[in-house]
Amino acid sequence: MxxxxxxxxxxxxxxxxxxxxxxxxxxxxGTLAPRTGARLELVGIAVRNLDAEREVDLPRDLxxxxxxxxxxxxxxxxxxxxxxxxxxxxxxxxxQNGASVVTGNKALLAADGPALYEEADKAGVELSxxxxxxxxxxxxxxxxxxxxxxxxxxxxxxxxxxxxxxLDQMDSxxxxxxxxxxxxxxxxxxxxxxxxxxxxxxxxxxxxxxxSLSFHTRFDLEHVYCEGITRVSxxxxxxxxxxxxxxxxxxxxxKIGNGDGSxxxxxxxxxxxxxxxxxxxxxxxAFNAVFVEAENAGExxxxxxxxxxxxxxxxxxxxxxxxxxxxVLGGPGRIESTTGHVPALPIDAATTSYYIGLDVADQPGVLxxxxxxxxxxxVSIEIxxxxxxxxxxxxxxxxxxxxxxxxxxxxxxxxxxxxxxGLDVINSVTSVLRVEGA
Amino acid sequence: MxxxxxxxxxxxxxxxxxxxxxxxxxxxxGTLAPRTGARLELVGIAVRNLDAEREVDLPRDLxxxxxxxxxxxxxxxxxxxxxxxxxxxxxxxxxQNGASVVTGNKALLAADGPALYEEADKAGVELSxxxxxxxxxxxxxxxxxxxxxxxxxxxxxxxxxxxxxxLDQMDSxxxxxxxxxxxxxxxxxxxxxxxxxxxxxxxxxxxxxxxSLSFHTRFDLEHVYCEGITRVSxxxxxxxxxxxxxxxxxxxxxKIGNGDGSxxxxxxxxxxxxxxxxxxxxxxxAFNAVFVEAENAGExxxxxxxxxxxxxxxxxxxxxxxxxxxxVLGGPGRIESTTGHVPALPIDAATTSYYIGLDVADQPGVLxxxxxxxxxxxVSIEIxxxxxxxxxxxxxxxxxxxxxxxxxxxxxxxxxxxxxxGLDVINSVTSVLRVEGA
Numbered sequence: 093m094x095x096x097x098x099x100x101x102x103x104x105x106x107x108x109x110x111x112x113x114x115x116x117x118x119x120x121x122g123t124l125a126p127r128t129g130a131r132l133e134l135v136g137i138a139v140r141n142l143d144a145e146r147e148v149d150l151p152r153d154l155x156x157x158x159x160x161x162x163x164x165x166x167x168x169x170x171x172x173x174x175x176x177x178x179x180x181x182x183x184x185x186x187x188q189n190g191a192s193v194v195t196g197n198k199a200l201l202a203a204d205g206p207a208l209y210e211e212a213d214k215a216g217v218e219l220s221x222x223x224x225x226x227x228x229x230x231x232x233x234x235x236x237x238x239x240x241x242x243x244x245x246x247x248x249x250x251x252x253x254x255x256x257x258x259l260d261q262m263d264s265x266x267x268x269x270x271x272x273x274x275x276x277x278x279x280x281x282x283x284x285x286x287x288x289x290x291x292x293x294x295x296x297x298x299x300x301x302x303x304s305l306s307f308h309t310r311f312d313l314e315h316v317y318c319e320g321i322t323r324v325s326x327x328x329x330x331x332x333x334x335x336x337x338x339x340x341x342x343x344x345x346x347k348i349g350n351g352d353g354s355x356x357x358x359x360x361x362x363x364x365x366x367x368x369x370x371x372x373x374x375x376x377x378a379f380n381a382v383f384v385e386a387e388n389a390g391e392x393x394x395x396x397x398x399x400x401x402x403x404x405x406x407x408x409x410x411x412x413x414x415x416x417x418x419x420v421l422g423g424p425g426r427i428e429s430t431t432g433h434v435p436a437l438p439i440d441a442a443t444t445s446y447y448i449g450l451d452v453a454d455q456p457g458v459l460x461x462x463x464x465x466x467x468x469x470x471v472s473i474e475i476x477x478x479x480x481x482x483x484x485x486x487x488x489x490x491x492x493x494x495x496x497x498x499x500x501x502x503x504x505x506x507x508x509x510x511x512x513x514g515l516d517v518i519n520s521v522t523s524v525l526r527v528e529g530a
Numbered sequence: 531m532x533x534x535x536x537x538x539x540x541x542x543x544x545x546x547x548x549x550x551x552x553x554x555x556x557x558x559x560g561t562l563a564p565r566t567g568a569r570l571e572l573v574g575i576a577v578r579n580l581d582a583e584r585e586v587d588l589p590r591d592l593x594x595x596x597x598x599x600x601x602x603x604x605x606x607x608x609x610x611x612x613x614x615x616x617x618x619x620x621x622x623x624x625x626q627n628g629a630s631v632v633t634g635n636k637a638l639l640a641a642d643g644p645a646l647y648e649e650a651d652k653a654g655v656e657l658s659x660x661x662x663x664x665x666x667x668x669x670x671x672x673x674x675x676x677x678x679x680x681x682x683x684x685x686x687x688x689x690x691x692x693x694x695x696x697l698d699q700m701d702s703x704x705x706x707x708x709x710x711x712x713x714x715x716x717x718x719x720x721x722x723x724x725x726x727x728x729x730x731x732x733x734x735x736x737x738x739x740x741x742s743l744s745f746h747t748r749f750d751l752e753h754v755y756c757e758g759i760t761r762v763s764x765x766x767x768x769x770x771x772x773x774x775x776x777x778x779x780x781x782x783x784x785k786i787g788n789g790d791g792s793x794x795x796x797x798x799x800x801x802x803x804x805x806x807x808x809x810x811x812x813x814x815x816a817f818n819a820v821f822v823e824a825e826n827a828g829e830x831x832x833x834x835x836x837x838x839x840x841x842x843x844x845x846x847x848x849x850x851x852x853x854x855x856x857x858v859l860g861g862p863g864r865i866e867s868t869t870g871h872v873p874a875l876p877i878d879a880a881t882t883s884y885y886i887g888l889d890v891a892d893q894p895g896v897l898x899x900x901x902x903x904x905x906x907x908x909v910s911i912e913i914x915x916x917x918x919x920x921x922x923x924x925x926x927x928x929x930x931x932x933x934x935x936x937x938x939x940x941x942x943x944x945x946x947x948x949x950x951x952g953l954d955v956i957n958s959v960t961s962v963l964r965v966e967g968a
Binding site for chain 2: 112116120123124127128222228229230233234237238239240241242243308371374386388389390391392393394395396397400402403405406407408409410411412413414417
């Protein structure tokens with residue numbers, strides 16, 4: 093032990109995750125050292141307020157408000173402040189000083205990752221960020237290393253625990269979105285302002301990161317189509333359930349042939365119907381999972397806790413030990429992962445199956461009219477089911493039509509739905525939801 | 531592209547997996563090169579019989595029977611021959627010549643891994659073997675790297691597709707073991723001689739590898755308690771199902787406190803009851819999955835195809851590209867993973883819950899007698915359920931008693947079962963099965 097060198101670790105931020113990282117670095121120093129080949133010495137923790145309450149009892153003398161100075165004296169910098177600035181400037185400063193950086197800052201990576209990766213490459217240091225996607229789940233390293241000899245064709249991820257908790261509540265209790273959200277807030281799974289989660293923005297940042305690594309091309313937020321879960325109703329949930337599906341908010345990145353021999357990648361986030369037998373359908377509560385389809389490996393799934401201080405700290409520490417081993421062993425950084433150059437495709441180029449719910453007039457010939465209209469738009473129907481409801485009091489009949497299509501483009505589907513709305517036999521279009529994994 | 535260096539790749543063995551590895555190296559050379567930072571040139575394939583039928587059409591001039599010479603001229607050697615010799619000698623020869631080695635040979639690793647790892651460390655080359663456990667699933671690299679800053683407490687793996695297929699058939703159709711095995715053989719999931727699979731030997735080799743990486747200590751086959759699935763009956767399956775469980779063959783490695791402050795690791799393979807809600811319970815057919823519990827990360831699961839030429843080739847290629855990147859970037863090997871020194875524990879030291887089925891006399895006081903006996907042996911009962919059957923013709927009543935215990939040691943349970951057998955009110959002990967994940 094005594095002959096091991098010491099690497100200085102600076103921690104920026106001491107919230108939920110940061111406090112746990114500090115605790116582990118201190119408590120587990122003895123077991124981390126031999127695994128790493130070096131002692132990892134926590135030399136300081138930069139915070140805004142020295143007197144803030146912390147979840148973990150940490151030595152007072154580690155804290156400082158002077159992040160700039162702390163960063164300049166470290167071999168390894170862990171950035172867990174979140175937000176764009178000063179996180180970006182501090183990371184750049186660390187890289188320029190020759191430190192390797194570990195971050196969990198998905199917003200920064202989605203907004204400005206490419207510039208940071210380039211700086212790290214130039215400086216020959218590592219910039220790693222396993223904690224930015226799906227918390228504790230090792231997903232970025234397996235995509236980058238384990239699947240480096242394969243071709244990923246599609247990634248489907250449940251990467252936001254808040255929305256998965258809400259949708260799971262709606263599915264299991266029949267609750268409306270607003271009630272399930274309130275329950276999630278009460279239990280601490282959703283924030284007071286839940287916008288970033290329920291509108292899909294958090295998942296979109298993760299989708300950009302997953303797509304970039306999976307397809308060896310740099311995608312950022314502007315390439316991601318994003319639709320949240322606020323419009324998913326209890327009726328949608330019930331209809332999906334009856335048809336053997338569950339509704340999940342998925343981050344999707346998939347390679348699509350353009351028909352002319354060229355290829356592109358569709359990156360998107362939206363509520364999605366999944367067959368109940370699909371491995372992702374069993375991901376309950378606030379858990380996360382990423383389902384990867386590759387040409388040779390076939391179907392893979394990675395499952396675990398997507399948030400929380402301690403689980404996310406595990407991912408940060410894994411990156412830290414790996415970066416430290418690299419420093420001990422020598423050798424500059426890693427091979428660039430952006431060797432592919434596939435374009436990002438607009439949402440209109442994506443093809444999925446669709447589930448469409450229609451409130452229709454109970455007249456003869458309605459089904460034929462609608463089927464004809466779908467055919468005219470090139471959208472093939474896989475399943476069509478009509479249910480007649482009779483009001484016991486009024487004796488008035490109403491009909492509900494549920495359609496599952498074969499794979500169709502967003503554009504064709506949108507045109508079909510527009511046309512359907514114009515039919516006189518249609519009272520309303522009650523739901524339009526995408527289906528994956530069928 | 532033109533300025534990239536070339537690394538020579540030698541392939542030993544051209545069976546199921548080897549043929550797919552060769553195909554991918556040839557067909558995907560263009561996409562692999564930029565990801566690797568070098569051209570990977572397949573310089574030869576060593577086989578026993580030059581004229582054997584291959585699954586894939588490969589250039590004839592690549593084949594040779596002279597493995598020794600082939601190995602001496604390669605930067606990277608892929609060993610997919612299986613068996614102990616000549617695989618071991620060829621791997622040692624490759625390492626001594628400074629080549630990095632990728633292998634999928636679990637039998638060799640379980641029998642003689644430590645000696646090979648040491649040679650690789652001395653020579654400063656990589657010896658990687660992701661394909662040896664759970665086929666296409668990236669599990670060894672995540673354990674080694676992603677969880678390097680965490681403490682794994684337990685690993686539960688479905689790592690043998692043949693037995694999972696058989697147990698899944700028995701669970702879903704009610705078939706007996708022999709019939710499910712015959713079906714698996716008919717479909718190509720089981721070999722003509724299924725011993726290595728159904729007796730748990732294949733899973734035991736994988737358990738030794740998983741335990742070694744998870745607990746930073748070298749375990750080999752002699753440390754693994756092994757019990758196959760041949761004695762699992764349709765009645766066991768039905769009873770498990772009724773009680774809300776499914777039976778899986780699990781490879782288990784878990785850290786256990788010895789009560790005196792010291793710790794050890796129990797490594798074992800046996801049929802195990804899992805609650806139907808457990809993520810591993812949903813792993814159907816020939817799929818594999820590894821469930822990992824770590825102090826900080828919590829529960830993680832890795833799921834995918836555990837066998838098959840193309841999926842396993844994906845894992846081999848991932849190792850190959852990673853080893854090649856290391857050669858390109860420079861830097862010697864990796865940090866030793868055997869920094870822990872926890873002892874392997876005998877099966878008697880393992881504690882699990884147990885499911886016990888008893889055929890008992892239908893008399894007053896039987897439950898009390900049995901409960902008393904469990905208590906005397908220090909085995910705590912969690913659930914006890916009695917079902918009375920009345921034969922309609924004879925009007926004779928028989929009673930079936932099903933007990934689920936709290937965690938108990940193998941030793942305490944064995945003593946309890948022995949004592950139960952001696953009770954006059956017991957007709958027979960119909961099943962004793964371990965329970966995990968409850």
